[in-house]
Amino acid sequence: MRVMAFDYGTKRIGIAVTDPMQIIATGLDTIHPLKIIDYLKKYLQAEPVERFIVGEPKQMDNTPSQSAIHVKGFVNLLKKTFPEIPIEMLDERFTSKMASATIAQSGMGKKARQNKELVDTISAVILLQSWMSKSF
Structure with missing residues:
Protein backbone atom coordinates (compact mmCIF):
# COMPACT_ATOMS: atom_id res chain seq x y z
CA MET A 1 0.00 0.00 0.00
CA ARG A 2 0.97 3.60 -0.52
CA VAL A 3 2.05 6.23 1.99
CA MET A 4 0.89 9.81 1.43
CA ALA A 5 2.59 12.98 2.64
CA PHE A 6 1.23 16.50 3.03
CA ASP A 7 2.97 19.85 3.08
CA TYR A 8 0.14 21.86 4.64
CA GLY A 9 -0.38 25.52 3.96
CA THR A 10 -3.43 27.71 4.46
CA LYS A 11 -3.55 28.44 0.70
CA ARG A 12 -2.29 25.14 -0.71
CA ILE A 13 -1.50 21.62 0.40
CA GLY A 14 1.29 19.85 -1.47
CA ILE A 15 0.69 16.10 -1.73
CA ALA A 16 3.13 13.29 -2.49
CA VAL A 17 2.67 9.51 -2.52
CA THR A 18 4.84 6.44 -2.65
CA ASP A 19 4.43 3.71 -5.19
CA PRO A 20 2.65 0.58 -3.81
CA MET A 21 6.03 -0.98 -2.92
CA GLN A 22 7.02 2.20 -1.04
CA ILE A 23 10.26 2.60 -2.98
CA ILE A 24 9.70 5.88 -4.85
CA ALA A 25 8.11 9.14 -3.67
CA THR A 26 6.29 11.12 -6.35
CA GLY A 27 4.58 14.49 -6.33
CA LEU A 28 0.86 13.99 -6.73
CA ASP A 29 -0.90 17.34 -6.63
CA THR A 30 -1.44 20.67 -4.91
CA ILE A 31 -4.93 21.19 -3.51
CA HIS A 32 -6.72 24.06 -1.77
CA PRO A 33 -7.37 23.15 1.89
CA LEU A 34 -11.15 23.44 1.43
CA LYS A 35 -11.05 20.76 -1.30
CA ILE A 36 -8.66 18.30 0.37
CA ILE A 37 -11.20 15.95 1.97
CA ASP A 38 -13.20 15.46 -1.24
CA TYR A 39 -9.94 14.96 -3.13
CA LEU A 40 -8.72 12.34 -0.62
CA LYS A 41 -12.03 10.46 -0.57
CA LYS A 42 -11.86 10.14 -4.36
CA TYR A 43 -8.19 9.15 -4.32
CA LEU A 44 -8.63 6.56 -1.56
CA GLN A 45 -11.42 4.84 -3.51
CA ALA A 46 -8.89 4.08 -6.24
CA GLU A 47 -5.67 3.63 -4.25
CA PRO A 48 -5.20 2.18 -0.77
CA VAL A 49 -3.08 4.32 1.56
CA GLU A 50 -1.71 2.82 4.77
CA ARG A 51 -0.35 5.96 6.42
CA PHE A 52 -0.42 9.75 6.23
CA ILE A 53 2.74 11.80 6.87
CA VAL A 54 2.12 15.43 7.76
CA GLY A 55 4.83 18.06 7.87
CA GLU A 56 5.20 19.54 11.33
CA PRO A 57 6.17 23.22 11.17
CA LYS A 58 8.86 24.08 13.71
CA GLN A 59 11.13 27.02 14.33
CA MET A 60 14.90 26.77 14.62
CA ASP A 61 14.68 26.32 18.41
CA ASN A 62 12.38 23.31 17.89
CA THR A 63 9.25 25.13 19.12
CA PRO A 64 6.06 25.06 16.99
CA SER A 65 5.90 27.75 14.33
CA ASP A 91 9.71 17.92 11.01
CA GLU A 92 9.35 19.95 7.83
CA ARG A 93 11.99 22.61 8.46
CA PHE A 94 13.84 23.59 5.28
CA THR A 95 11.63 21.52 2.92
CA SER A 96 10.53 24.62 0.99
CA LYS A 97 14.11 25.85 0.66
CA MET A 98 15.21 22.37 -0.42
CA ALA A 99 12.36 22.24 -2.93
CA SER A 100 13.37 25.58 -4.46
CA ALA A 101 16.99 24.41 -4.64
CA THR A 102 15.89 21.15 -6.30
CA ILE A 103 13.93 23.08 -8.92
CA ALA A 104 16.93 25.35 -9.55
CA GLN A 105 19.29 22.38 -9.90
CA SER A 106 16.90 20.70 -12.33
CA GLY A 107 17.56 23.47 -14.81
CA MET A 108 14.09 24.98 -14.59
CA GLY A 109 14.03 28.73 -14.75
CA LYS A 110 13.25 31.40 -12.19
CA LYS A 111 9.56 31.22 -13.06
CA ALA A 112 9.42 27.55 -11.98
CA ARG A 113 11.19 28.35 -8.69
CA GLN A 114 8.53 30.96 -8.00
CA ASN A 115 5.68 28.55 -8.79
CA LYS A 116 4.33 28.03 -5.26
CA GLU A 117 2.28 24.98 -6.25
CA LEU A 118 5.36 23.25 -7.64
CA VAL A 119 7.37 24.16 -4.52
CA ASP A 120 4.61 22.78 -2.26
CA THR A 121 4.39 19.51 -4.18
CA ILE A 122 8.17 19.02 -4.18
CA SER A 123 8.23 19.90 -0.46
CA ALA A 124 5.77 17.04 0.12
CA VAL A 125 8.04 14.72 -1.91
CA ILE A 126 11.07 15.73 0.19
CA LEU A 127 9.05 15.15 3.37
CA LEU A 128 8.01 11.70 2.15
CA GLN A 129 11.57 10.79 1.08
CA SER A 130 12.78 11.82 4.53
CA TRP A 131 10.18 9.55 6.17
CA MET A 132 11.10 6.69 3.83
CA SER A 133 14.81 7.00 4.65
CA LYS A 134 14.01 6.80 8.38
CA SER A 135 11.75 3.79 7.88
CA PHE A 136 14.40 1.61 6.25
Whole structure:
Protein backbone atom coordinates (compact mmCIF):
# COMPACT_ATOMS: atom_id res chain seq x y z
CA MET A 1 0.00 0.00 0.00
CA ARG A 2 0.97 3.60 -0.52
CA VAL A 3 2.05 6.23 1.99
CA MET A 4 0.89 9.81 1.43
CA ALA A 5 2.59 12.98 2.64
CA PHE A 6 1.23 16.50 3.03
CA ASP A 7 2.97 19.85 3.08
CA TYR A 8 0.14 21.86 4.64
CA GLY A 9 -0.38 25.52 3.96
CA THR A 10 -3.43 27.71 4.46
CA LYS A 11 -3.55 28.44 0.70
CA ARG A 12 -2.29 25.14 -0.71
CA ILE A 13 -1.50 21.62 0.40
CA GLY A 14 1.29 19.85 -1.47
CA ILE A 15 0.69 16.10 -1.73
CA ALA A 16 3.13 13.29 -2.49
CA VAL A 17 2.67 9.51 -2.52
CA THR A 18 4.84 6.44 -2.65
CA ASP A 19 4.43 3.71 -5.19
CA PRO A 20 2.65 0.58 -3.81
CA MET A 21 6.03 -0.98 -2.92
CA GLN A 22 7.02 2.20 -1.04
CA ILE A 23 10.26 2.60 -2.98
CA ILE A 24 9.70 5.88 -4.85
CA ALA A 25 8.11 9.14 -3.67
CA THR A 26 6.29 11.12 -6.35
CA GLY A 27 4.58 14.49 -6.33
CA LEU A 28 0.86 13.99 -6.73
CA ASP A 29 -0.90 17.34 -6.63
CA THR A 30 -1.44 20.67 -4.91
CA ILE A 31 -4.93 21.19 -3.51
CA HIS A 32 -6.72 24.06 -1.77
CA PRO A 33 -7.37 23.15 1.89
CA LEU A 34 -11.15 23.44 1.43
CA LYS A 35 -11.05 20.76 -1.30
CA ILE A 36 -8.66 18.30 0.37
CA ILE A 37 -11.20 15.95 1.97
CA ASP A 38 -13.20 15.46 -1.24
CA TYR A 39 -9.94 14.96 -3.13
CA LEU A 40 -8.72 12.34 -0.62
CA LYS A 41 -12.03 10.46 -0.57
CA LYS A 42 -11.86 10.14 -4.36
CA TYR A 43 -8.19 9.15 -4.32
CA LEU A 44 -8.63 6.56 -1.56
CA GLN A 45 -11.42 4.84 -3.51
CA ALA A 46 -8.89 4.08 -6.24
CA GLU A 47 -5.67 3.63 -4.25
CA PRO A 48 -5.20 2.18 -0.77
CA VAL A 49 -3.08 4.32 1.56
CA GLU A 50 -1.71 2.82 4.77
CA ARG A 51 -0.35 5.96 6.42
CA PHE A 52 -0.42 9.75 6.23
CA ILE A 53 2.74 11.80 6.87
CA VAL A 54 2.12 15.43 7.76
CA GLY A 55 4.83 18.06 7.87
CA GLU A 56 5.20 19.54 11.33
CA PRO A 57 6.17 23.22 11.17
CA LYS A 58 8.86 24.08 13.71
CA GLN A 59 11.13 27.02 14.33
CA MET A 60 14.90 26.77 14.62
CA ASP A 61 14.68 26.32 18.41
CA ASN A 62 12.38 23.31 17.89
CA THR A 63 9.25 25.13 19.12
CA PRO A 64 6.06 25.06 16.99
CA SER A 65 5.90 27.75 14.33
CA GLN A 66 2.98 30.13 13.81
CA SER A 67 1.35 27.78 11.29
CA ALA A 68 1.40 24.82 13.69
CA ILE A 69 -2.16 25.55 14.85
CA HIS A 70 -3.43 25.25 11.26
CA VAL A 71 -1.57 21.97 10.78
CA LYS A 72 -3.06 20.65 14.03
CA GLY A 73 -6.55 21.46 12.72
CA PHE A 74 -5.75 19.66 9.47
CA VAL A 75 -4.48 16.58 11.36
CA ASN A 76 -7.65 16.54 13.48
CA LEU A 77 -9.75 16.70 10.31
CA LEU A 78 -7.80 13.78 8.82
CA LYS A 79 -8.24 11.74 12.02
CA LYS A 80 -11.97 12.43 12.10
CA THR A 81 -12.54 11.71 8.40
CA PHE A 82 -10.13 8.77 7.98
CA PRO A 83 -9.84 7.21 11.47
CA GLU A 84 -8.45 3.96 10.06
CA ILE A 85 -5.34 5.62 8.60
CA PRO A 86 -2.53 6.34 11.07
CA ILE A 87 -0.90 9.78 10.93
CA GLU A 88 2.75 10.56 11.62
CA MET A 89 4.15 14.04 12.06
CA LEU A 90 7.58 14.80 10.62
CA ASP A 91 9.71 17.92 11.01
CA GLU A 92 9.35 19.95 7.83
CA ARG A 93 11.99 22.61 8.46
CA PHE A 94 13.84 23.59 5.28
CA THR A 95 11.63 21.52 2.92
CA SER A 96 10.53 24.62 0.99
CA LYS A 97 14.11 25.85 0.66
CA MET A 98 15.21 22.37 -0.42
CA ALA A 99 12.36 22.24 -2.93
CA SER A 100 13.37 25.58 -4.46
CA ALA A 101 16.99 24.41 -4.64
CA THR A 102 15.89 21.15 -6.30
CA ILE A 103 13.93 23.08 -8.92
CA ALA A 104 16.93 25.35 -9.55
CA GLN A 105 19.29 22.38 -9.90
CA SER A 106 16.90 20.70 -12.33
CA GLY A 107 17.56 23.47 -14.81
CA MET A 108 14.09 24.98 -14.59
CA GLY A 109 14.03 28.73 -14.75
CA LYS A 110 13.25 31.40 -12.19
CA LYS A 111 9.56 31.22 -13.06
CA ALA A 112 9.42 27.55 -11.98
CA ARG A 113 11.19 28.35 -8.69
CA GLN A 114 8.53 30.96 -8.00
CA ASN A 115 5.68 28.55 -8.79
CA LYS A 116 4.33 28.03 -5.26
CA GLU A 117 2.28 24.98 -6.25
CA LEU A 118 5.36 23.25 -7.64
CA VAL A 119 7.37 24.16 -4.52
CA ASP A 120 4.61 22.78 -2.26
CA THR A 121 4.39 19.51 -4.18
CA ILE A 122 8.17 19.02 -4.18
CA SER A 123 8.23 19.90 -0.46
CA ALA A 124 5.77 17.04 0.12
CA VAL A 125 8.04 14.72 -1.91
CA ILE A 126 11.07 15.73 0.19
CA LEU A 127 9.05 15.15 3.37
CA LEU A 128 8.01 11.70 2.15
CA GLN A 129 11.57 10.79 1.08
CA SER A 130 12.78 11.82 4.53
CA TRP A 131 10.18 9.55 6.17
CA MET A 132 11.10 6.69 3.83
CA SER A 133 14.81 7.00 4.65
CA LYS A 134 14.01 6.80 8.38
CA SER A 135 11.75 3.79 7.88
CA PHE A 136 14.40 1.61 6.25
